[in-house]
Amino acid sequence: MECLKLSFAALSLAAVSAFAGPITTVPWNGHPGAASFTFDDGLHSQTNNLTFLDNMPDVTVTFFVCTNTMGFGSNTQPHLNYAKKGHEIGNHTAAHKNLTQNADLNSEISGAASKLRGMGLEATSLATPYCAQNQTVKNAINKEHFISRGCGGSGLTGWDTEPDWMQIDSHYWQQNGSTVSAFKSSADQAASQSKWHVQLNHGVGADWDVISAADIKTLIEYAVSKKLWVASFSTVGAYLRAHFTIDKAAATNTANGFTVKWTSPHAHMPKSVPLRVKIQGAQGKTVSQKGKEVKPNSDGTYTIEFMALELEVSGEALSSSSSKQVKSSSSSVVLSSSSKLAESSSSAPSSSSMQSSSSSETNGIAPRIAFESGAVMVHCQVFDANGQLMMSKNVMAGSASEAWNNVKAGLMNGVYFMRYGKIDGRNTQIIQVRK
Numbered sequence: 001m002e003c004l005k006l007s008f009a010a011l012s013l014a015a016v017s018a019f020a021g022p023i024t025t026v027p028w029n030g031h032p033g034a035a036s037f038t039f040d041d042g043l044h045s046q047t048n049n050l051t052f053l054d055n056m057p058d059v060t061v062t063f064f065v066c067t068n069t070m071g072f073g074s075n076t077q078p079h080l081n082y083a084k085k086g087h088e089i090g091n092h093t094a095a096h097k098n099l100t101q102n103a104d105l106n107s108e109i110s111g112a113a114s115k116l117r118g119m120g121l122e123a124t125s126l127a128t129p130y131c132a133q134n135q136t137v138k139n140a141i142n143k144e145h146f147i148s149r150g151c152g153g154s155g156l157t158g159w160d161t162e163p164d165w166m167q168i169d170s171h172y173w174q175q176n177g178s179t180v181s182a183f184k185s186s187a188d189q190a191a192s193q194s195k196w197h198v199q200l201n202h203g204v205g206a207d208w209d210v211i212s213a214a215d216i217k218t219l220i221e222y223a224v225s226k227k228l229w230v231a232s233f234s235t236v237g238a239y240l241r242a243h244f245t246i247d248k249a250a251a252t253n254t255a256n257g258f259t260v261k262w263t264s265p266h267a268h269m270p271k272s273v274p275l276r277v278k279i280q281g282a283q284g285k286t287v288s289q290k291g292k293e294v295k296p297n298s299d300g301t302y303t304i305e306f307m308a309l310e311l312e313v314s315g316e317a318l319s320s321s322s323s324k325q326v327k328s329s330s331s332s333v334v335l336s337s338s339s340k341l342a343e344s345s346s347s348a349p350s351s352s353s354m355q356s357s358s359s360s361e362t363n364g365i366a367p368r369i370a371f372e373s374g375a376v377m378v379h380c381q382v383f384d385a386n387g388q389l390m391m392s393k394n395v396m397a398g399s400a401s402e403a404w405n406n407v408k409a410g411l412m413n414g415v416y417f418m419r420y421g422k423i424d425g426r427n428t429q430i431i432q433v434r435k
């Protein structure tokens with residue numbers, strides 16, 4: 001046991017570190033992957049030949065326009081008409097200069113953004129001309145936009161690893177060499193590997209680096225048929241970026257539930273970022289944002305507004321009648337062979353707080369967790385007999401046994417140690433448990 005004590009003592013030093021909160025974003029808005037079709041240079045061949053999108057109300061695409069040159073530079077109206085239908089207008093700079101070659105970054109980036117703003121368009125994304133960027137260029141973009149698109153690779157971005165927001169890759173359709181089958185394969189990979197396929201196009205049926213209207217229609221329809229989330233670059237990008245913030249947001253217990261607050265990861269996020277999430281501990285309770293109730297979807301997920309930057313879960317505390325309190329005892333908590341923690345027969349009178357059974361070191365730094373207030377959000381970590389972390393999870397529970405019942409699924413039968421405490425890392429306790 002000496003080894004165990006040592007390892008738990010070492011672990012408890014790390015107990016105050018950050019851990020995941022109760023909100024988990026559903027990947028890609030409930031789809032197996034995502035696809036964003038982007039069209040550069042503000043060309044009128046695009047607005048002339050993408051009219052089939054009018055028959056696809058669930059699909060939005062992105063036009064990266066230059067404010068001072070090419071089609072949009074001379075006549076903004078065709079693209080503005082698409083913007084009115086929900087498609088995105090992104091910044092492709094003022095004059096399409098190579099930003100890494102002594103361009104005036106302020107006028108090319110911020111100048112174009114403010115010109116678009118004057119048209120009522122708040123461009124949240126940018127695509128670099130010629131996909132040329134370096135750190136100086138990225139810093140300038142980051143002042144004005146939460147996300148920037150580059151190109152040059154396979155154009156696939158994953159869900160789990162935070163990407164370089166100032167250089168999201170895209171799959172570049174080139175007039176010579178690109179094939180519909182190769183781009184269908186990108187969509188296939190997005191669907192099978194939970195990834196985001198970003199496609200870069202230029203002219204549609206005319207202008208340069210042309211993709212035919214038939215081919216782009218085929219590819220967008222193919223992405224839809226693969227059940228991908230086909231939405232504009234900023235829509236998917238903001239969803240992905242929000243996920244890295246909200247999944248880490250910690251909760252604070254309230255009298256009858258908990259609140260979660262977070263901060264926006266960037267000053268230029270879209271004004272609204274609907275996010276489909278799972279909320280641990282919300283079952284049977286009321287979820288609200290800014291005082292307005294959010295009803296669950298039919299699958300138990302919630303579609304919340306990320307830009308509200310807060311969420312509250314409240315309601316009746318879970319019944320504690322069936323949940324046994326683990327009483328304090330100087331010896332180890334007695335274990336039953338069933339999946340429930342058994343109470344010690346020599347339990348201390350009337351104490352409903354819990355005490356560590358593992359080591360004095362842990363006792364010394366771990367005051368009690370009070371469950372008197374009913375169910376609270378509890379951070380649980382389960383270790384095997386070797387001190388190996390097997391599971392880390394936040395659960396609603398009114399007692400340690402209820403917490404154990406809520407975390408043990410998926411573990412093999414055996415003896416474990418569960419460390420639990422308030423989700424802010426305080427009041428940590430460790431008990432021995434058996435499944």
Ligand SMILES: [Zn+2]
Pocket residue numbers: 040041092096128129130
């Ligand atoms: Zn361009």
